[in-house]
Amino acid sequence: MALVLIAHADDAKRAALEEALGAAGHEVRSVAGARDALLMMASHEFDAAVMGSALGNGVDGEEWRNGLSALSKRGAVVMLGDEMAGGPDGAAERLGAGEEPAAVVNAVARGLRLRALRDEVSRLRSELDRTRKRLRALEQERLWDMVKDSGWYQVLIENVPDVVWRTDAQGRILFVNPAVRRVLGLSVEECLGRPINQYMPEPSIKKINRWIEEAQKSKPPRDHFFGHVEYYTKAGDTVPFEIHVAIVRNSRGDVLAFEGISRDLRVRVAPDGPDRE
Numbered sequence: 001m002a003l004v005l006i007a008h009a010d011d012a013k014r015a016a017l018e019e020a021l022g023a024a025g026h027e028v029r030s031v032a033g034a035r036d037a038l039l040m041m042a043s044h045e046f047d048a049a050v051m052g053s054a055l056g057n058g059v060d061g062e063e064w065r066n067g068l069s070a071l072s073k074r075g076a077v078v079m080l081g082d083e084m085a086g087g088p089d090g091a092a093e094r095l096g097a098g099e100e101p102a103a104v105v106n107a108v109a110r111g112l113r114l115r116a117l118r119d120e121v122s123r124l125r126s127e128l129d130r131t132r133k134r135l136r137a138l139e140q141e142r143l144w145d146m147v148k149d150s151g152w153y154q155v156l157i158e159n160v161p162d163v164v165w166r167t168d169a170q171g172r173i174l175f176v177n178p179a180v181r182r183v184l185g186l187s188v189e190e191c192l193g194r195p196i197n198q199y200m201p202e203p204s205i206k207k208i209n210r211w212i213e214e215a216q217k218s219k220p221p222r223d224h225f226f227g228h229v230e231y232y233t234k235a236g237d238t239v240p241f242e243i244h245v246a247i248v249r250n251s252r253g254d255v256l257a258f259e260g261i262s263r264d265l266r267v268r269v270a271p272d273g274p275d276r277e
Contacts, residue, residue, distance in 0.1 A: 002112055003044065005071075006030040007037035008052030008080070017050055020101035021108065034059035038067045047115075048076040048108045076111020078104060163241075163262040169255045171195050183264045185234035201238060204229035208245075215247060216255075223247050231262070240265040 004026045008014040011032070018028050029044065031037050037051070038059065049071055071077060079094045093107045157164050157177050163184075166175040176191045184199065197205045207229055215222040224246045230238040245260040 001025040001027075002047035002108075003027045003029070004108060005037065005040055005044070005046045005049040006052075007032070007034065007040075007049065009033065010052065013052065016101045017104055020105050021050075024105050024109070026108070034064055038063070041067055041071050046071060046075050048078070048111055050078045050080065050104055050108065052080045076108060076115050078107045078111060080104070161267075162264070164260075165191075165196070165262065166257055166259045167196050168257055171197055171258070174257070183233075183239065184231055190234075199232050201230055201232065204231075208243075211245075212247070221247075221249075221253060223249070228265070 001024070004021050006014055006017050006021070006028060008017060008030070009032055014030050014032065018030050021028050026048075029040055029046075031040055037049075040046075041049070049068075051068070068077060077093070080099060081096065093111055095103060095107055160177065161179055161182075163179045164175075164177040165173060165180075167173050173191045173194055173196050176188055178188060180186050180188060180191060186199070191199075197208070200208075207227060211225040211227060215225050224244070226242065226244045228240060228242055231241055233239055241262045242265055243260055243262045245258055247255060248257040248259060250256055
């Protein structure tokens with residue numbers, strides 16, 4: 001059933017405990033002194049331990065307490081008598097030095113049941129935490145679905161003054177909101193299916209390619225970048241924009257799409273300090 005350590009200086013009592021615990025189905029290791037007990041605890045993963053009195057052999061109280069505290073974190077501890085009573089407070093069952101072996105067997109069984117219950121409580125708490133996180137994620141997902149289904153999200157995207165867009169991994173425009181007409185003079189229909197870099201001067205294209213490369217090479221790969229670029233209007237003029245871009249990846253990390261917001265800098269005051277290139 002369990003691997004049990006017996007440490008008892010009295011040979012007869014140690015033998016009686018070995019016999020009783022063995023008869024209860026436990027695998028038993030036994031030693032006569034505290035030093036041997038510490039060595040045994042260091043080399044085995046005990047489920048329980050029975051510690052008798054008068055376990056000298058040159059072990060000081062602090063070393064003994066540390067050893068028992070480490071054992072009590074993973075197993076049940078039964079202390080017999082008061083000598084070397086530096087057992088882990090609250091983590092060990094204490095019996096009199098003259099307790100019958102049957103009482104010790106029962107104490108070990110109680111300790112093992114208590115340890116199993118504590119382990120189960122810890123497991124359930126961890127599972128509860130994971131369930132709560134999953135529920136929060138599902139709740140957020142459901143709220144987002146409700147927003148999209150309500151039409152409010154679409155109304156917002158269609159009326160926001162910034163250009164909101166999505167491209168595939170090759171940069172072909174899959175979606176753009178009507179703000180593109182106001183700031184660039186282009187219709188939504190003119191943009192769909194075309195490479196987004198078709199509407200940018202070469203220096204801006206190089207900036208974006210560099211930012212994408214930097215994001216891909218970062219550890220872990222970044223999922224967004226921002227900066228200042230220029231777009232061409234339909235009339236051929238250039239307009240300064242601040243762009244915020246999210247990189248959409250699959251579970252393997254492959255880029256599936258780019259989603260972004262492009263803000264016309266002509267209608268806002270430039271921020272203090274140096275801009276990013």
